[in-house]
Amino acid sequence: MSVRLEEKIAHRFAGDPSQRVFWWKGAWEDAAETERKTALCAETLRLGGFQPGSRLAVFLPNSPLVLHLSMAAWRLGGTIVPLNPRGGTEWILKILHHVDPFGVVLGEGMEALTEAVRAEGIPAVEASPDGTIPPFTGRRDRAEQDPGVAVIFATSGTTGAPKAVPLTHENLYDNTKGVHETVEGFDRGRVLMNVLPNFHSFGYTVCGVLPLVWGLPEALLPGFLPLKNLFEGLRESRTGILIAVPTMLPFLLGVASKGESLPPELRYILTGGGKLDPGLEKRFRDQLGVITFEGYGLTECSPVVSSNPSDALRKTGTVGPALPSYSVEVRNSEGKALPRGEEGVLWLKGPSVARGYFRDPVLSAERFKDGWLNTDDMVRVDEDGYITILDRVSDMIIVGGFNVYPQEVETVIKELPGIREAVVIGVENPVSGEVPVAFIIREEGAELEAGTVISHCKEKMAHFKVPRKVQFVTELPLSAVGKVLKRKLREQMVRER
CATH class of the missing domain: 3.30.300.30 (ANL, C-terminal domain)
Structure with a gap:
């Protein structure tokens, strides 16, 4: 029987309707309220013609609405497509035509983008991040509607053409399960700060979906800046684990060194999306008492591939071992598997790996072969399975x-x-x-x-x-x-x- 995320979440909510789900603007929303808002969104979508496999695109700041809409779409057998509203109108319209959505939900103050989307014949509505969505009628019977796809993440391909990665419920379930069960700090009940952009796979999956499925209350902020709001949010929500990209860390350390306090509950920071400076990690530990882990991932892997699993088992300079469900090979330029310790291209296989790209059989054939994904990253894997990222094969x-x-x-x-x-x-x-x-x-x-x-x-x-x-x-x-x-x-x- 296939996994459905909305069923896993509903089962957890039913066990304790009073449990904390979202912290937003100084207050906690419990499971009963989350269920109510999700049901309202689902009914609005259903009345508007949303079908199994329909794709709902959203241009929204981090907010409970993004996740209410995700769960609502899943209940109806559909897919959520979180997109970057600052991507530039030309690129936005290209990617919308590529993913061919049922309709688009935009945040407040995006009138110009709303009109540009409507001018392309795509239904669009604006919604407050504090509420639900207004009634609207979407487009039915789009091509390639797949009820098994939970989310589609969009980026620009190497040629500048749209590239979209469809991830299934099984992909996201496996990935969040691997992180929750193997990385220190992701304990049930520990508050997690959701501040990374929701159109980024790291932010959406680890910050948004993982807490919902595995029982971590999540604190939501629209964005990383201003830093004063971030520190206030960390303290008021009593955040215990922060998900970040390495470029955020110098800002955090700088503000903290000037007297802005972190909550005593904050014990862990998990970073991905770039190289973590070992010196910076040491300063966080020595000055703030916060343990900082470095991980590695890519959208095609839902997205987490590996992480240092704990403070005791970390290897500084590596991104840790792959999550347990991955098969790992390092191959040479001819595609031959190499022994441990040799440098080569990282190939991955497992239930977190996507099946291919959306509507791009040529690129899919280039990167996905016999269930294996060519990450295009040069790595070295040691005798314990710890991965060191050496360079990108491409010029990304x-x-x-x-x-x-x-x-x-x-x-x-x-x-x-x-x-x-x-x-x-x-x-x-x-x-x-x-x-x-x-x-x-x-x-x-x-x-x-x-x-x-x-x-x-x-x-x-x-x-x-x-x-x-x-x-x-x-x-x-x-x-x-x-x-x-x-x-x-x-x-x-x-x-x-």
Whole structure:
């Protein structure tokens, strides 16, 4: 019998309707109230024509409504698609046409985006994060409706085209079960802070779904900033475990060092979405008494792949062993499995791994083979199974935990007249981990300025994808076959610091 998340959650709620579920704006919502609001959302969707397999897209800040709508969609056999409202209108419309939703729910104050969505013929309504949703009629009988898919996460592919990852109820159940049962700190009843964006798989699954299924009350904040609100929320909710990306940690430490207090209950921070600085981890332990774990994951794996399991069993510099349900192989460029300790590409198989990409058989065939996923990450796995991430096979840049694909940024830059060539690389940054930097060769006689390039990118893309610096050059380092050697550009940036 297949797993259904809404059934697992309902069973837990029925056992104790008074249990705490969501902390929001200074007050706790219990299971009975969560059940009431979820039922109202489900009835509104049903009356609007929502069917098994229908996909509901949402552009909402972190709030209980995101999870009420998720559970409502699941009860009706449907799918939730959380999206980034700051992704840029052009990209947003591309991804909406790709996922082909029943309708769209947007947050308050998104009137311009609402109108742009409606102009494409897609039903859209705005809703308050404190309430439910207004009545609306959606689109029925969309293609490829699969009642087994719980959520679809959308990103830009390496070519800038939309890429969407459908994850099933079984995927999310297995992944949250693995984290709950093997990583220290995820004890039933411990308050977890949900502050990462819900359109990020790490934020949605570990911060949102895991607490609902496994009995951790969750405190919700619309976002990480302002930091004063975060510290107040941590204290008022008596948070015991914080899920974060590494770029958040220097801000937390800086504010704490100026006298802002953390709650005594906060014992653990689990990080993912970038490299954790061992020195920063030590400062959190020594100055604040907080244990910080580093994990690793990717959306195609629902998303957690591995984590240091406990303070006693941690290996600094690694991302820990894979969760128990994964099969792990390190392969060479020919696809041959390598012995432990050798460097190669990480391949994974298991019930957390997606079946493929939504409506993209070509990309699915490239990354998914015989149930195995090519992570495209270079790793080394030691004799105890602990994984060390060495580098990304691709040139993907990670900015504050979010993926940026250079080719997408390069395509946008090349829309401007007067550009002969544009190359984007990631450069290390102490705040965001990495930032995009663009190298541009201008056409002869062109007078293009850096500010023009940056302004154009800001209009077209999410803020984290915009190059922080533009360098105009007369040539680029090339290989014997004419490929730009981005490694040489990175080395140049290091020398120029």
